[in-house]
Structures are given as structure tokens and as C-alpha cells.
Amino acid sequence: MQRAPRRGLVSCLVCLVFLVMASTGARAQEEGPWLRVLGTAQDGGIPHAACTCRRCEAARTDPARRRLIASLALIVPGEDEHRRVYLVDATPDIRDQLESLRDVRDAPVGRVDRDPVDGVLLTHAHLGHYLGLAFFGFEAVSTTRLPVHCTPAMAEYLRSNGPWDQLVRLENIALHSHRVGEPFDLDGVRITPILVPHRDEYSDTVAYRFEGPERTVLYLPDTEPWRTWEAPLPDPASIFEGVDVAIVDGSFYSPDELPGRAVSAIGHPLMTETMDLLARRVGEGTLEVFFTHLNHSNPALEPDSDALKEIHRRGFHVLEEGQVFPLE
Ligand SMILES: [Zn+2]
Ligand SMILES: [Zn+2]
Ligand SMILES: [Zn+2]
DSSP: OOOHHHHHHHHHHHHHHHHHHHHHHHHHHHTEEEEEEEEETTTTTTTTTTSSSHHHHHHOOOOGGGGGGGEEEEOOOOOOGOOOEEEOOOOOOHHHHHHHOOOOOOOTSSSSSSOOOOOEEEOOOSHHHHHGGGGGGGTTTSSEEEEEEEEEEHHHHHHHHHTTHHHHHHSSSEEEOOOOOOOETTTTEEEEEEEEEOHHHHHOOOEEEESSSOOOOEEEOOOGGGOOOOTOOOOGGGTTOOOSSEEESSSSOOOGSSSTGGGGGGGOOOOHHHHHHHHHHHHTTOEEEEESSSSSSGGGGSSOOHHHHHHHTTTTTEEOOTTTEEEE
């Protein structure tokens, strides 16, 4: 009989310590908006669907090597401790990614949260970047007028094609279209969609520039190689001007990983080319670069690879899930 209260006291003390630690951590982050990384893989995921390559098999046996599909959350502290949360791309891994945000804001107990995020920003209409939107529909979360921010072309595609048109018709989502190059504001964060060249079968493709009170992050998960950026597109180096952190397309490291395919046929800048493009800024210490959207063929996925060593030697990084980038 005497032990129970003592155990209770101990667990209360443990709880208190955790509460103090949690509130201190929360306060440290509450000062301003921040981005949190929810995924770092190319559209097929890692392990990639139906692949038994060395890296995919390693990811099956070692959960630390799994990677969810590329996505970010923009998190903004609000009044009454209600944080605002925006997804940047809605991936097929959205169930796990929403789960990973449970520490960020309170959810109703014992039922579906019909309001799990405050909005979604979409980069383009490829499977890894928008299929997760379907989970906001009638068959699953069934949100009400969830704001979806995208370009006019992307909005038109969603409005005019099933099953996405049903989300619009049933008002699960509300489309907010923004012209490229024209900034808009989300809770004090200035966001600019930047047009980038890509295989644009169903929509155009954008990168997003997030300008917070102190820091600016560029998110560019998918683009054609830099050499294909021709007028009227800007000189690729210019889109990194004024940027503190760039999270960029790291699909492929080198042409060696795709035997039988010419470099010219690869629709992404190689990591080596991106490091050449941004070497000066990184060397000066005025820009930090993190690679995301890694394809399962990429040798940089292997912890002991020469590719990863070379990336680090040159002062660049591979993005990891859970990483946080303050905008203040
Ligand atoms: Zn992609
Ligand atoms: Zn594979
Ligand atoms: Zn794409």
C-alpha cells in the first residue's frame, strides 16, 4: 500500500520534468515560424515501390534508412498556443506525415480531426507531390474548405479532372491560386512561387521561397537540369540570391547510377552540377544547401559512400526527416 503512492510521486516528478522540458523546447521554437522536414525521397519513396536494389532492401531491414516522399511543414506559432500548420506538397505518404505532426498541435480526443492542417501548398501534379490530397476527401479525413495554394494552372487541373474535382465540388478543399512571381502571405510568412522547368504534363511546376522575419528558405524539389533554364526563365544562380537555406532537387548524384542513360536524358540536375553551381556561395558561408527528393538509385543514400563523403567535403548536406529550419 505504501509503494503505490511512492510510485505515483516518482511518476509525477518524471512527468513534471518532461513537462518542463517540453514547454522549454516549445518556447524555444515559438519565437517565430519554422519549416520542418516531413520527407526527403523522390516520388517512388525509399524503399521504392517494387524495387529490390541494394538501397531499397537496406531500407526494408533498417527503418532508419527508410525515407518518406519529399515534403515540408510550415509551422507558425499563433495566439492561444494554436499553431498554424501548412503542408508543402501532399504526398502518398501523407498518413505518416500527418502522424509525425501530432506533437505540433492538439487534436480532438477519440475521433477524426477534420481540421488537421491549416492549408496545403502544391508544387506540381506529379504523383509524389499531390496524390495525398485525396486523403482530405469524403472517404477519409473529409475536411471543410481546406485552403490549397497553387498556381492557376494547377488549380485548373484539379478543378477539371477526377477525382480531384470532387474535392472541389464537395468543398473539402478551397483552391487559392497564385501567379508565379507574385508573393502571398501566410500568417506573416511571405511566400513566392517561382516557375521552374520540369515535365509539365498536367500542370506547371514551382519552387517556393519562404521569407520569415529573419531568414529565407528556398524549396525546389523538382527541376530540369540547370543548363536547360533558358529565357524567359531567370539565370538559375539568381533564384538563390537572398536565400539563407536552399533545399534542392537531389534526385541523382551522377550518371553512373543509371547505366545505359545519357546524362542529357536525365531530367534533373545532378548533385555534382548543383554543387558546381552553388560552390561559391557555400564556400563564402552565405548559403546552406540541403539535397532532397533522392531517387532510390542515389549512392548518397549509403552512409559510407564516396558520394556522401564528397557532398560533405564540399560543404553540402543531405536533408533528413525531422530537420527544422527557423525563419526567425
Ligand atoms: Zn518529384
Ligand atoms: Zn531501389
Ligand atoms: Zn515531378
